[in-house]
Amino acid sequence: MSVRLIDVTKIFEDPTRSEGKITAVDRVNLEVAEGEFVTFLGPSGCGKTTTLRIVSGFEAPTEGDIIIAGRRVNDDPPNKRDTSMVFQSYAIFPHMSVVQNISFGLELKGRPKAVVREETARIMDVMGLSSMAKRRPDQLSGGQQQRVALARAIVNRPKVLLFDEPLSNLDAKLRDQMRLEIRRIQQTFGITSIYVTHDQIEAMTVSDRIVVMDKGRVMQVGTPFEVYSRPANRFVADFIGRVNFFDGRVVEGGDPLRVDLGGKTVEVGSRVPGVVEGGRAVVAVRPESLRLHPANEGGPSFATGKVTKAVYLGSVIEYELDAGFDRPVLAVSHDPVDAGFFTVGDIVALDFSARAAHALASEILKPLPATSGIA
Amino acid sequence: MQRKPFARAVAELRRLRKDPVLAIMVAAVLAALALFIIYPLVMVVFASLRPDGKWSLGVVREVLGNAYLGQAFRNSLMMGTLTAVIGSGLGFLFAFAVTRADVPFKRFLHAIAIIPIVSPPFIGALAIIMLFGNNGLITWNLLRIQNFPIYGFRGLMFAQAITFFPVAYMTLRGVLESINPTLEDAALDLGGSRFKVFMRVTLPLAAPGIASAMLVLFIETLADFGNPLILAGSRFPILSVQAYLEITGMYDLPKGATLSILLLIPSITAWIIQKYWVSRKRYVTITGKPTRSSSKIVSPAARAAIFAGCLFVAAVVILVYVAIIWGAFAKVWGNDNTPTLKHFQYVFSVGFKAVRDTLTIAGLSTPIAGLLGMIIAFLVVRKRFPGRRFMEFTSMLSFAVPGTVIGIGYILAFNRRPLALTGTLAILLLNFVFRYIPVGIESGRAILMQIDPSIEEAAVDLGADSKTTFFRITLPMIVPAYFSGLVFTFVRAMTAISAAIFLVSARWNLMTVQIMSQVESGRLGAAAAFSVILVAIIFAAIFLIRALLRARYGRYGGSMLNF
Numbered sequence: 001m002s003v004r005l006i007d008v009t010k011i012f013e014d015p016t017r018s019e020g021k022i023t024a025v026d027r028v029n030l031e032v033a034e035g036e037f038v039t040f041l042g043p044s045g046c047g048k049t050t051t052l053r054i055v056s057g058f059e060a061p062t063e064g065d066i067i068i069a070g071r072r073v074n075d076d077p078p079n080k081r082d083t084s085m086v087f088q089s090y091a092i093f094p095h096m097s098v099v100q101n102i103s104f105g106l107e108l109k110g111r112p113k114a115v116v117r118e119e120t121a122r123i124m125d126v127m128g129l130s131s132m133a134k135r136r137p138d139q140l141s142g143g144q145q146q147r148v149a150l151a152r153a154i155v156n157r158p159k160v161l162l163f164d165e166p167l168s169n170l171d172a173k174l175r176d177q178m179r180l181e182i183r184r185i186q187q188t189f190g191i192t193s194i195y196v197t198h199d200q201i202e203a204m205t206v207s208d209r210i211v212v213m214d215k216g217r218v219m220q221v222g223t224p225f226e227v228y229s230r231p232a233n234r235f236v237a238d239f240i241g242r243v244n245f246f247d248g249r250v251v252e253g254g255d256p257l258r259v260d261l262g263g264k265t266v267e268v269g270s271r272v273p274g275v276v277e278g279g280r281a282v283v284a285v286r287p288e289s290l291r292l293h294p295a296n297e298g299g300p301s302f303a304t305g306k307v308t309k310a311v312y313l314g315s316v317i318e319y320e321l322d323a324g325f326d327r328p329v330l331a332v333s334h335d336p337v338d339a340g341f342f343t344v345g346d347i348v349a350l351d352f353s354a355r356a357a358h359a360l361a362s363e364i365l366k367p368l369p370a371t372s373g374i375a
Numbered sequence: 376m377q378r379k380p381f382a383r384a385v386a387e388l389r390r391l392r393k394d395p396v397l398a399i400m401v402a403a404v405l406a407a408l409a410l411f412i413i414y415p416l417v418m419v420v421f422a423s424l425r426p427d428g429k430w431s432l433g434v435v436r437e438v439l440g441n442a443y444l445g446q447a448f449r450n451s452l453m454m455g456t457l458t459a460v461i462g463s464g465l466g467f468l469f470a471f472a473v474t475r476a477d478v479p480f481k482r483f484l485h486a487i488a489i490i491p492i493v494s495p496p497f498i499g500a501l502a503i504i505m506l507f508g509n510n511g512l513i514t515w516n517l518l519r520i521q522n523f524p525i526y527g528f529r530g531l532m533f534a535q536a537i538t539f540f541p542v543a544y545m546t547l548r549g550v551l552e553s554i555n556p557t558l559e560d561a562a563l564d565l566g567g568s569r570f571k572v573f574m575r576v577t578l579p580l581a582a583p584g585i586a587s588a589m590l591v592l593f594i595e596t597l598a599d600f601g602n603p604l605i606l607a608g609s610r611f612p613i614l615s616v617q618a619y620l621e622i623t624g625m626y627d628l629p630k631g632a633t634l635s636i637l638l639l640i641p642s643i644t645a646w647i648i649q650k651y652w653v654s655r656k657r658y659v660t661i662t663g664k665p666t667r668s669s670s671k672i673v674s675p676a677a678r679a680a681i682f683a684g685c686l687f688v689a690a691v692v693i694l695v696y697v698a699i700i701w702g703a704f705a706k707v708w709g710n711d712n713t714p715t716l717k718h719f720q721y722v723f724s725v726g727f728k729a730v731r732d733t734l735t736i737a738g739l740s741t742p743i744a745g746l747l748g749m750i751i752a753f754l755v756v757r758k759r760f761p762g763r764r765f766m767e768f769t770s771m772l773s774f775a776v777p778g779t780v781i782g783i784g785y786i787l788a789f790n791r792r793p794l795a796l797t798g799t800l801a802i803l804l805l806n807f808v809f810r811y812i813p814v815g816i817e818s819g820r821a822i823l824m825q826i827d828p829s830i831e832e833a834a835v836d837l838g839a840d841s842k843t844t845f846f847r848i849t850l851p852m853i854v855p856a857y858f859s860g861l862v863f864t865f866v867r868a869m870t871a872i873s874a875a876i877f878l879v880s881a882r883w884n885l886m887t888v889q890i891m892s893q894v895e896s897g898r899l900g901a902a903a904a905f906s907v908i909l910v911a912i913i914f915a916a917i918f919l920i921r922a923l924l925r926a927r928y929g930r931y932g933g934s935m936l937n938f
Contacts, residue, residue, distance in 0.1 A: 058832060079838045091833035095851045105837035156837065 001069035001159035003032040008064035024050045026216035039195040041203040042213035048196045084153035085162040092137045099133040105156040123155045163195040246283040253277030256354045264302040271359035280362040287330040289356035292348045301349035384761040408769045411809040415784025422632035434629040447612035458535045458596040459589040466543025474551040476673045478682040487689040488544040495870040497601025499534035502695035510709025526608035534602045543588040550584030559672045590649040598777030600873035615779045635780040646775030702903035718904035729889040737868035740807035745861045748815015756823045774813045778873025798880035818860030
């Protein structure tokens with residue numbers, strides 16, 4: 001079922017601040033389509049969890065509306081909303097067995113006993129929990145507790161499934177596994193899902209679309225490709241992955257855009273609205289998109305630099321270069337065995353393709369106009 | 376800056392208005408605390424400073440000018456300080472042996488250190504009279520010494536050390552357990568000798584805990600009434616006993632009240648230091664994964680010495696209980712040790728009313744105190760309202776106020792209409808409930824801090840309303856802690872004496888008071904028989920509650936059931 005957030009705002013009273021309040025969520029607009037998996041991504045304190053709690057009903061919005069399946073649910077308490085939450089701490093009932101935990105929701109809905117038993121057994125089968133039905137939560141590993149929490153939420157066939165940083169308590173390997181598992185289960189049942197995380201890789205793996213938030217505001221809504229390769233502003237570009245920013249002036253506003261970077265002109269394949277001919281722009285290039293050649297070979301380049309750091313990581317080699325910009329330039333070279341590698345002190349020429357470059361407005365932060373958040 | 380607390384109170388009041396059930400609860404609890412804790416204390420101050428209806432320092436001046444009473448004040452402070460040092464030392468010895476030194480028979484040593492906690496606090500004094508008194512087993516029967524001078528400083532010191540070292544043990548065991556032994560391993564690895572590591576790492580980390588244990592022991596020794604009443608004697612006056620004697624012997628309420636204020640000042644001071652200063656200095660050892668205890672800080676020789684020390688103390692504790700049990704069955708203690716049941720017959724005929732009254736009062740006040748404690752803990756931990764800090768402070772204050780003070784306060788406060796409660800069951804119940812809420816608050820607070828609020832949210836999210844959530848989720852989770860808290864409350868109610876001795880009457884009497892009067896009239900056999908029955912009831916109650924909890928909640932693991 002679809003979920004719509006219209007101008008959702010949450011202001012907390014906070015007597016310790018001089019204004020006496022803090023705006024945790026600031027006019028958030030979003031439409032999540034049926035069966036879609038949308039992730040709220042942002043640093044801690046950006047308002048993502050508060051937004052999720054507003055959808056679930058644990059917080060009431062100060063302003064704005066929540067529409068689930070076409071119905072305004074602002075006044076429904078959490079127990080009357082058809083949403084199920086997977087909590088960060090799992091929140092498994094410590095005094096109930098696995099099967100009691102999972103069947104709790106169905107029981108409360110007053111389903112016949114046979115149905116409860118059957119549905120619970122089915123979901124435990126799908127989640128690989130059948131062999132531990134009678135176990136107590138304290139006899140389960142972290143990954144198993146996570147599965148119980150997920151099964152307990154899904155068995156109710158909610159209209160919307162909500163995840164509050166569900167993987168943050170697992171170790172790295174298990175996290176990778178559970179990410180794929182969550183995505184698989186969500187696809188199997190086709191449940192509309194909203195997921196909250198501060199981990200960009202997690203967001204990229206599971207989501208159809210990502211909502212990047214900062215200071216209560218939506219910074220960008222887009223597919224994983226869009227937020228990574230076509231960020232809307234410097235905040236998004238910087239928050240998701242690593243990036244080089246080059247300040248320049250737009251000399252030609254056509255397609256491709258031509259930007260002057262301190263003497264050399266480069267071609268830039270994409271841009272955000274507001275980057276216009278004659279104005280300033282910031283060219284964002286990911287480290288892995290930067291090509292390095294020995295400086296004495298000639299060939300196209302917009303700058304030369306000296307390698308100040310080279311870190312060999314096996315599959316890649318990471319460089320830091322001093323190329324006369326105000327910050328060191330980061331570059332990543334894949335398959336160092338085949339491509340060969342530079343060492344500290346080498347002088348290299350830098351280059352990138354127009355497609356890999358993206359021009360941003362030069363203000364540090366420019367959130368999207370509120371309406372463009374709706375897909 | 377100045378507006379902020381006010382702004383917060385206004386915001387909290389506004390929120391409270393939306394939740395009338397909560398507002399009523401807060402108001403009721405605050406009113407009860409004011410009436411049954413603060414008001415009696417105010418009455419004590421009034422009795423001392425307004426003896427004839429007008430302000431006067433006459434009584435205070437009289438008390439301070441009295442050399443004998445001054446001696447009592449100094450003696451009390453000295454006993455408090457010495458017991459704090461010696462008791463904490465013994466407690467540390469036991470705690471170190473059990474947590475660090477890897478001595479044999481750890482469970483046995485633990486049990487030895489626990490038993491005095493669940494016994495009446497004057498059992499040590501009673502046993503000392505039986506062992507070292509005029510007809511003492513050791514002094515008279517073995518060594519043939521007549522009139523061995525056990526009354527006074529020596530005997531009292533001995534009794535209070537045995538009575539209170541277990542309290543220090545409980546605190547220090549927790550402190551030492553929370554210090555990660557890998558810290559000691561790291562220090563050894565860096566080249567420190569064992570002794571240096573102990574002095575530079577273990578001891579400094581435990582220092583706030585030791586300070587806290589010493590302050591608690593100081594407070595409890597100052598408030599102790601049973602031991603000094605039996606052992607101090609007239610040449611070694613003790614403040615709590617003198618206050619009692621002024622009131623019951625001389626009918627001099629203003630003087631008794633003044634003495635009890637003298638008692639109150641150092642204990643409140645120590646409590647405030649403990650609560651607001653020492654407890655903030657606790658070190659939190661930062662740990663990664665939990666580590667197996669692998670302490671190698673104790674050398675074999677040191678281990679042997681520690682073990683020997685513990686065994687000696689254990690032998691003394693066992694001797695105390697052997698003396699009591701033997702005394703309960705001996706015909707005439709010290710002269711005719713033929714086994715007999717006549718003391719028990721006496722208790723069950725003449726003294727049975729006291730047994731019944733004690734059980735009634737402890738049985739009624741324990742669950743009420745426990746429940747009130749849980750409610751206060753819930754309000755203080757989970758809710759925000761004006762007066763929250765006052766509620767927290769006042770409800771925990773009972774711990775710091777010596778029983779003598781609050782006993783005098785109750786007879787002063789509740790002897791007039793509309794609250795003419797003197798001699799009733801109600802005055803004893805109220806006194807017990809408000810004296811023992813701190814125990815319930817502590818266990819309630821501990822469990823509420825452990826329960827992740829999202830567990831309750833998860834139930835609501837799955838469709839449970841607040842009633843279902845409370846009964847199917849919250850309640851089953853807090854019940855084990857509630858009952859564990861009740862065990863301590865029950866023990867304290869069964870063994871209470873210092874406040875209760877002012878409040879008993881012909882209609883409602885207590886076993887502890889009976890034991891005291893038997894000792895005073897020299898019937899040691901009857902006193903011992905009473906004590907045996909009292910301890911037996913306490914043990915039976917503990918085992919009953921534990922068995923019930925284990926049967927019902929054992930599957931949570933044992934942590935909640937151990938104490």
